[in-house]
Amino acid sequence: MATSTGIWLRRETAPNEQRTPLVPGDAAELVAGGVRVTVEESAHRAFPAVEYEMAGCRVVPGDTWPDALPNDVVLGLKEPSFASSALSHRHVFFGHAYKGQGGGPGLLRRFTAGEGTLLDLEYLTDDTGHRVVAFGYWAGYVGAALAVLQHRGQLIAPLTELTRPELDGRLRGSADGARALVVGALGRSGQGAREALAVAGVPATAWDIAETRDLDREALLDHDILINAVFATEPGTPFLTAADVARPGRRLTVVSDVTCDVTSACNRLPIYQQVTDWAEPVRRLHDVPPLDLISIDNLPSLLPRESSVAFSHSLLPQLTALMSRRAAVWNRCEEHFHHALRMMTSNK
CATH class of the missing domain: 3.40.50.720 (NAD(P)-binding Rossmann-like Domain)
Structure with a gap:
């Protein structure tokens, strides 16, 4: 798995979505550990942009994630907006694309077009197959x-x-x-x-x-x-x-x-x-x-604040591992992604 240079936190565009996978307090820990964290502005996120600025993050306009550096990890909860149809980065979010869901093939085709990778949070599991982060x-x-x-x-x-x-x-x-x-x-x-x-x-x-x-x-x-x-x-x-x-x-x-x-x-x-x-x-x-x-x-x-704080707290050590190559759980995520691509291709 390639080394990451930073984390880019997207704004969420889905209706009634104020949650975030990374809250300001945990972003501050990443920054203190030498990780560059970029946060998109959002009028709806339960945590205002100023709190991320105080945590040492760089704040940028919303929907600018296509401009992230090639090795940045783009982090969110739901599928990215269609500001760019092809997905060329490594993206971390809940894809809902591997169990026959209706929008799954379309999402996977976006990654195929951009040669990007989905690290699906639903498949972030330990050695026994149990999920390590969840809402x-x-x-x-x-x-x-x-x-x-x-x-x-x-x-x-x-x-x-x-x-x-x-x-x-x-x-x-x-x-x-x-x-x-x-x-x-x-x-x-x-x-x-x-x-x-x-x-x-x-x-x-x-x-x-x-x-x-x-x-x-x-x-x-x-x-x-x-x-x-x-x-x-x-x-x-x-x-x-x-x-x-x-x-x-x-x-x-x-x-x-x-x-x-x-x-x-x-x-x-x-x-x-x-x-x-x-x-x-x-x-x-x-x-x-x-x-x-x-x-x-x-x-x-x-319950956007309570659920975000709990989720971010569980995700923080996994993001730290992703940044420092201690990434066995993320390797399993990537294996699920490539398996899904193979299955989609074989079913054509």
Whole structure:
């Protein structure tokens, strides 16, 4: 893997995205270690540019990342804007391109055109295959919180950014007797979901691999709220089907799909085709009995400061390793990228 000369932090262009993978305090540590950090201006980032300037970073206009030096690592969260269709640098972000997602081939073709490399944050793993950085905890927390508020009839659209004390204050309302099921309960997202349910005073049933190997569909449908927090890497038994949605005696009324693998072959909830968003966070899938769906693909953005601080803290040692060639985890990322390119070429 080539030596890097610096890190270029892009602004995010996706709607309602105030998160950042690198907060000013951690950027200051990189600068102190001799890393050149360039930060694009952003009107939406939860941390203003002046905080990065005080940390010793160079601040530049937004969407100027194509001007980064050839060996710079361009860092972000979502796919870069189309200011340059071809991607010629090493880019670090969540690509969502390796599991059959709809936009995957187009993104990979951008890298092919520019001879760049994607180091996908979703595939930044240790020697045992476990992810070393993720927003999962806060995704699960927010996903479960929204499900509880929807079940209580208290979810108000459009959604806006919050702090954790504000969200917890809304959760600590009167108990309504709801029972929740968290699938993928032992992972980061599952842990966050269970914590939010505990704050809300909602009893939670915890399922993980053992409980879903032979799915008890009747038990699943006998809960009021379902939180899907499973990180699936291969196809498997759906947790809900069209027949379950239409079942007359179903108790289940709210589904929060934290995973949002809707366009992937690994999707465990093939009961809908499009995610929801901040403007319309809930979609009614069935009227009698009612079944509401929450499937927002940037849940941690509702708590942008908390989720960014936690993520950046986990990413900092990995960025340090990337800058100093101690990059085994990044080598694995690069291997996944080249494998995806080969698979795309072979499937033509």
